[in-house]
Amino acid sequence: MKKIKKWQVIVAVLLLLLMFAFWYLFMGSKISDVSSEVISGENGTRSLVVYFSRAGELSDTADATASATPNSNQTMDGSDTEAAAKMIQQLTGADLYQIRTERSYRNAFWGTVATAWIEEKLDMRPDLAAQPENLDNYDVIYVGYPIWWFNAPMAIGSFLESYDLTGKTVVPFCTSTDNGIDVSMDYIRDVSGNAEVLEGYRVHNSSLEDVSAWLERIGMLEETESSYDTEEYEPEITDISPKESSFGYVTEGTEEYRGFVIDNVFHSANEGDIHYNVYIPESYNGSEPYALYFTLPGYEGLYFQGVASNLKSEEFGFEAQKYNSKMIIVAPQLSDWGETSANQTIALVEYFLEAYNIDRSKVYANGFSGGGETMSQVVGKRPDLFTAYLQVSSQWDGEYETVAEQRLPIYFAIGRNDEYYGCEPSQKAYDTLYSLYKNQGLSDAEINELLVLDIKEHDYFTERGMSNEHGGGDLFAYDEEIMGWLFSH
Template identity: 50%
Template sequence: MSLIGVLTAGAGCGSGSFGSGSAGASETGAVESKATGDVGSEKFPVTEETDENAQSAETSEASTLQSDVSEERLTEGDSVYRGFRIDNVLHDQTEGDIHFHLYVPESYDGTQSYALFITLLGYQGLYFQGVGENIRTEEFAFEAQEYNNRMIIAAPQMNDWGETSADQTIALTRWLLSAYNIDTSRVYIEGYSGGGETLSRVLDKAPELYTAAMMCSSQWDGGYDRITEARTPVYFAVGEADEYYGPEPFRKAVQGIQEAYQEAGLSDEEINSLVKLDVKPSSYFSQGGVTNQHGGGGALFSHDKEMMSWLFSQVRG
């Protein structure tokens, strides 16, 4: 693994641009330089300490952008699974070590902004249950690539589904927005099962970071004020006979969000564009060859074109 300082802005773009390289690229050793380095097929910006006289006007914008991330370092994962660099670790001063898997399209070179998608794990995907188990057991990260070939995808692998995971997800999102040239009008997030619980807390803390969210087979643990102030659209999907949560937690959450929007004076049409409840009938699961609605939802929802198209068609105006 290599520890790479995250300090330089990508050439020709308005944000920093660290990358683990194109999908499937080879592992690199530790490298420090003032400019963008090339190692094998990988390209990433790296820096070394310099005195003030060595800094040029061309790096002034980068220095400004570096203020939020200069204290952070990233340890790059040393293996690849289906195009994802596995087990990168963001060492955040406040939130500690944040483990995540990352897919960066081969076409990304930092000169054009790309969308960002973050998928939050469900049961059997926590870090202590096995490195990479979240993307080995869920398909959201892979199916998402079918909807936008200019999209960076991150799959954090946390150790709980509570406040710690929510805060780490937010910290990782902010780092990705600083490290890559991201189109901030296309930042998406999804959470399945326990990952949905984490997502509800994320949306209660920093909904403005995300263009749209999709909650799958879970429950809402956050409040309603922040999400309705930000007007971040949310799609709720659950089976009518979900064995773990049932549909009632989502019905309650949707009602609470709708009422908050009504109090804010939004029309029914506006509200319907911002919150959607999709309770899947039992026939949906039986036709998909699934007998367990909760566990099967993780498999079927990622392949559901209506759901996935809804998420990735959202654009923040």
């Protein structure tokens, strides 16, 4: 009898392993009970909401529900993406359809992750269990999905590419842990054929009002009483130079400092003259919505201390550019640390939202030291204007209830022995917001998504060459964990 060689055994074992891996990753159980019929919305609607969610992709076992991602959009039941889809369906009266693949993904999170990774890398198109025969009855297709591997799941391509979308409008929306929808937009445009693809939206910790504001902004919903004037926020090709607006007009600065045009003055109709420095990326031409970041100065940043003194003493406005190249950055120089400056900041934010093409889902703020006192008042008065707020080496002077109602994500960073404030006021603000969220019935995990208290020990500062913890607050501008948190929202 012929002797089996060692290498033959190795090859046989490898083949068996490969077959097992293929079976595990791509041969999940068949998904049954899938209909090609849509769930009907309002009579005569010409819109359809389609969505894909991991919750619909798990095999029908007891732990399928436990394996699904918690829903951040508490307004509706269902998985994260399902809840987002239902919010849009409720607001627009559209028909609804869930995209399901022919085979389930594995219930084990890492099983799904591995399959999704291979599918994304190989640009695969998984077979679908069913789908509507055609989309002839629709002009607008809202397409919802969780971000998978910095992209939309490949099943979205399977669905969209199977139709001729000429003349239709595709409106993408996503859910995710960290990433914005921008990571998936190239792919969505690719698989949408001849359709017009509108600005997408990440539905995360969102209320119906948030979603409705986005739909109004992109012209998909009639204006409602409670929200902004759609005219004001309709994306349009804007001139990049400052404009006169209903809120006032601007006298532009003539000098630059490290890419910022300095000493601009906004003559606010209600708040008087407001001085600010602004960085507008060269790529901005108004055709595409850009993020907006307001950074309020620390102890050397008021206007009387000298033009651009805030930019010369802090790095927040410069470091921020590394996180989003499509972001307008405003560094105001105000009059005090109190309410006057808070109202001026609000007026200036409103002006920018009106005069520039801004992605309303990416409006960020930070305040350092006295600027944090001011900015806490700003976000307390108008939490609806912002996506996330970073408070650095400061104390909270603003309202709490409004912020908790809006569920504005907030990060408090401070040294344990901050010479000016101590860390206690930050602890108190954090605790107060925490208990308000507890009263709302949020779980600890959900609250931790919204609130971070980051108290740094003295070593943090000395290791980076600073002995003073308060002045060392500027070091947070370089801290990728802190700045990354802000700009990942």
